[in-house]
Amino acid sequence: MDDIYRDVIIDRYRNPQFQGKLDPNDYSYHDDNPVCGDHIRIDIRVDEKDVVTEALFTGEGCSISQASADLLVEKIIGMGLEDVRSLGKEDILELLGIELGPVRLKCALLSLKVLKGGVYGLDEIETLDELAAS
Amino acid sequence: MDTKRIRADFPIIDEEVRPGVPLVYLDSAATSQKPLSVIEAMDNYYRKQNANIHRGVHTLAEISTADYEEARGKVAKFIGAAKAKEIIFTRNATEAINLVTNSWGRANLEKGDVVLLTEMEHHANLVPWQMLAAEKGIQLEFIPVTEDGRLDMDAYPALLNKKPKMVSFSQMSNVTGTITPAAEIVRMAHEAGALTLVDGAQSVPHLPTDVGEMDVDFLAFSSHKMAGPTGLGVLYGKADLLEEMPPFLGGGDMIKRVKLTSFTTNSVPHKFEAGTPAIAEVIGLGAAVDFLSSIGMEAIAAHDRELTSYALERLEEVPGVWVFGPSAEHKSSNASFTFDGVHPHDVAEILNREGVAVRAGHHCAMPLHEKFGIPSTTRASFYVYNTKAEVDHFIEALYKVKEIFG
Numbered sequence: 001m002d003d004i005y006r007d008v009i010i011d012r013y014r015n016p017q018f019q020g021k022l023d024p025n026d027y028s029y030h031d032d033n034p035v036c037g038d039h040i041r042i043d044i045r046v047d048e049k050d051v052v053t054e055a056l057f058t059g060e061g062c063s064i065s066q067a068s069a070d071l072l073v074e075k076i077i078g079m080g081l082e083d084v085r086s087l088g089k090e091d092i093l094e095l096l097g098i099e100l101g102p103v104r105l106k107c108a109l110l111s112l113k114v115l116k117g118g119v120y121g122l123d124e125i126e127t128l129d130e131l132a133a134s
Numbered sequence: 135m136d137t138k139r140i141r142a143d144f145p146i147i148d149e150e151v152r153p154g155v156p157l158v159y160l161d162s163a164a165t166s167q168k169p170l171s172v173i174e175a176m177d178n179y180y181r182k183q184n185a186n187i188h189r190g191v192h193t194l195a196e197i198s199t200a201d202y203e204e205a206r207g208k209v210a211k212f213i214g215a216a217k218a219k220e221i222i223f224t225r226n227a228t229e230a231i232n233l234v235t236n237s238w239g240r241a242n243l244e245k246g247d248v249v250l251l252t253e254m255e256h257h258a259n260l261v262p263w264q265m266l267a268a269e270k271g272i273q274l275e276f277i278p279v280t281e282d283g284r285l286d287m288d289a290y291p292a293l294l295n296k297k298p299k300m301v302s303f304s305q306m307s308n309v310t311g312t313i314t315p316a317a318e319i320v321r322m323a324h325e326a327g328a329l330t331l332v333d334g335a336q337s338v339p340h341l342p343t344d345v346g347e348m349d350v351d352f353l354a355f356s357s358h359k360m361a362g363p364t365g366l367g368v369l370y371g372k373a374d375l376l377e378e379m380p381p382f383l384g385g386g387d388m389i390k391r392v393k394l395t396s397f398t399t400n401s402v403p404h405k406f407e408a409g410t411p412a413i414a415e416v417i418g419l420g421a422a423v424d425f426l427s428s429i430g431m432e433a434i435a436a437h438d439r440e441l442t443s444y445a446l447e448r449l450e451e452v453p454g455v456w457v458f459g460p461s462a463e464h465k466s467s468n469a470s471f472t473f474d475g476v477h478p479h480d481v482a483e484i485l486n487r488e489g490v491a492v493r494a495g496h497h498c499a500m501p502l503h504e505k506f507g508i509p510s511t512t513r514a515s516f517y518v519y520n521t522k523a524e525v526d527h528f529i530e531a532l533y534k535v536k537e538i539f540g
Contacts (some may be wrong), residue, residue, distance in 0.1 A: 004483070014475070014539075036479055036495055037509045062477035063539075089459050107479065132177060 004064065004098045012067035018074055019032070020056040029118030030059075032048060033128060035109050037105075038065045040114045050081040052126070061109050067112035079108040084119055087112065089121075089134050105132045135173070135433045143425070143521050145168040151175070155489040158524045163336060163468045163515035164493050167360045168422070172362060175421035176414045188387060188404075188414055198224035202331070203414055206403070207422030212423045213353065214344035215370055222369040222406045223416055227335040228258040230354035230369035233406060234331055235262040237379045238352075243299055245271035250298040250312075250328070252277040252285055253505055254307045257498040259333045263302065281503055283459035285308040290319070294326040295419050303329045305331045305337035309499045309511065311442060311457025311468040313337070317348050324349065330374070332364075335359060339378050340467045341519070342431040345370055355417060362422035363520075366415040367408070376402045383408040426518075434518050438467045441525065445469050448529045455532065458506055468515035473532070476539045478512040483536060486513075 022028070022043035028040035040063025043052040055070040055077050061068045075095060076084050092112050093100070100108055141147045141296075144167045149157050160169060185194035187202045207218045215221060224230045243249070253276050260316055267274055275293055278286040286302075293523045294301075301323040305316045308464070315367035316337075320330045331352040333396075334343065345353055357366035371379075381388050381399050385408035390398045399405045426434065443462035446469055449455050454474035459465055473481050476496035485492050494505045503509060514528060 005480075010539065038477075062479035064479075080403075104479075104483070 004100065004104065006069075006097060009063055009096065009098070012070040015094035016066065017069040020130065021058055022056055026039060027118040031110065031114045033065070033106060035059070035106065035132050035133055036061070038062060038068070038096050038107065038110060040065065040068060040069050042069070042118055043113065044118060050080050050112050052076050052081070052084065055105060055115040058096050059111075061110070064096070064104050064107040065110050068092055068096055068108045069114075072111045075129055081118050081119055084115065087115070089131060100110075102132065135429065135437050135518075137437070137519070137521055140210065141521075142228045143171070145170055145173070145521050147519055149151070151486070151489045155487075158488075158490045158527050160340075160516065160524070161491045161493050161522065162359070162517035163497075166339060166517050167519060168359050168363065168418075169361055169425050171416045171425050176363060179414045179417050182415075185481065186410055192371040199271065200247055200364045200412060201417050201420070202411070205416045207425075208420045208423045209368060210370075212343070212427065213338065213370055213528075214346045216346060217373055219378065219401075220370055220373050220402045222371065223411050224369055224401045224406075225365060226367035227333065227354045227356035227413070228262075228367070230352075230367045231258055231331065231333065232262045232352070233369055234302075234352050234371075236265045237382045237406075237468050238329075238375070239266045239272075239300075240270070241380050243270055247272045248296045248298040248321075249273070250277065250293055250296075250301045250303075251276050252303045253279040254283070254285065254309070254312065254499065254502050255304055256308050256333065256335065257500070258335070259302055259304060259331075260501070274276075279502065282461070283307065283312050283447060283506075284464055285312075285314050285319075287315065287318075290322065294322060297326065298323070298328045299330065302331040304333040304335075306334075306340065306466065307459070307499075307502070308336050308468070309470050309497050309502055309513065310513075311336075311465035311470075313341070316350070320348055320350050329534065336467070339426075341435050341491075351375060356417040357422065360416055360419075360422055361425055362419035363415040364410075364435075366412045366419055368419075373402065375376040376406070381405050381408070382480040385409045385489060387411075432440055435466070437518060438516055441468050441522065442469065444522055445514060445525045445528070447453045448525060449532075452529065452532050453535070454536065458511060459509075467470070467517065468513055469538075470511040470513040472508055472511055473535060476535055478510045480498075480539070481532075481535050484535045485528070485531045487526065488527070488534060489527050490514075490531045492528075 025043040027044040032039035037118035042057045055073045106128045183197045185198045187199040208220045262536045322415040329351045338355040353370040358364040457471045479508040482494035
């Protein structure tokens with residue numbers, strides 16, 4: 001069986017590098033996975049060119065959801081918002097470096113959903129089911 | 135009790151989760167496994183006698199109707215109901231409670247009336263009352279839960295002083311396994327002039343049930359947690375109450391006579407069984423009741439309690455594991471716990487690699503988890519086919535969690 005508990009996941013879960021809140025911020029959004037109660041908040045600051053200068057997350061949940069949030073926040077620092085908007089399921093799986101079944105996939109994608117909610121605004125976010133099927 | 139022989143009755147017990155990894159099924163509080171006799175009873179119905187019940191004159195319809203009604207009688211006897219008509223078949227225990235809130239509740243409760251629940255309820259015994267509260271303006275009160283996960287019976291008399299019309303509570307928590315003093319709660323409720331509903335989804339599969347002795351007014355439980363099929367629940371109600379209550383769902387079978395703009399209702403229990411019911415499942419439940427009775431509910435209760443106590447002892451040995459709920463003498467059939475620094479989903483995932491099936495989450499009891507100050511737990515639950523060797527396997531698997539998460 002593929003080992004989903006790679007060192008990077010356990011490390012990021014136990015010692016997250018990008019945990020915290022930004023106040024003030026340009027974008028802040030939080031959401032939860034109603035199936036398990038995991039929740040994540042992501043705060044972002046951007047410069048005048050809409051490039052992400054700082055980003056942090058807070059949350060509670062399983063190793064997959066929290067490690068993926070930490071890795072995702074790290075990835076978007078320095079990215080333009082347009083590029084952030086185009087991030088998808090494959091980018092998250094690449095960051096984690098693992099294959100996931102349908103249930104744990106939603107754990108992994110919660111941070112992406114939160115990020116999209118923050119940068120798109122409420123109306124356009126996809127549900128976890130839609131993201132998982134994308 | 136001959137657990138080895140009982141295990142042989144459950145085909146799934148021999149299955150492997152993956153090649154070389156046998157199944158250790160510790161998730162019976164979610165749904166129990168099914169013995170061959172139940173599977174065969176349903177298979178036989180579909181192979182040899184499938185026909186819709188009631189009003190049919192052909193042979194198969196007669197046989198199916200007789201089997202369906204025979205199962206109703208078996209269920210009545212199993213829980214000590216005086217009459218078969220006091221058994222109403224629903225889709226699940228949840229629907230059984232919704233039947234009471236919609237039928238009895240709407241007809242009998244008015245703005246300001248109090249309904250007394252408890253803090254340990256499953257969402258199935260909270261949300262239907264909340265919906266009724268939103269509609270009718272009734273007031274919900276709650277018997278508190280003590281730190282060790284029991285009902286605070288010292289707080290109960292003062293709550294009865296608020297003159298509740300209904301006291302609705304679980305006889306066994308699906309999170310902590312806490313057994314509540316149902317007969318005492320019912321007696322005190324009656325003295326205060328309240329009716330009672332017991333959520334028996336967890337207790338009926340694990341404890342001997344006698345509605346006469348308990349004197350409860352309504353008892354809701356589900357087939358699939360007591361070795362029967364899914365898609366079927368039961369509402370027991372005292373006959374005189376059921377007779378007075380208006381129908382819940384409308385349609386075929388629940389009527390005596392229908393005109394274009396009006397109807398008269400059928401007699402109990404048919405008044406509450408609109409549409410074609412889950413015939414095969416009811417016959418399957420009849421077989422499940424036969425199966426449980428052949429072992430004896432006293433023996434099953436003793437087995438489940440012994441296994442739970444053993445699991446609690448062994449869980450105490452594992453560093454970082456914290457079990458919720460009271461000591462072994464007040465509970466049965468399940469153990470919910472947290473693991474320091476490891477989320478329940480990760481615990482469940484690692485146990486699954488070892489073939490151990492447990493559940494992780496809030497177990498449809500979010501308020502109780504909030505009370506304990508934790509978002510979720512991992513739950514191992516036990517039934518008639520589980521063994522001490524399986525508990526040992528489960529404990530060994532927990533040490534693997536420790537290995538991975540350090």
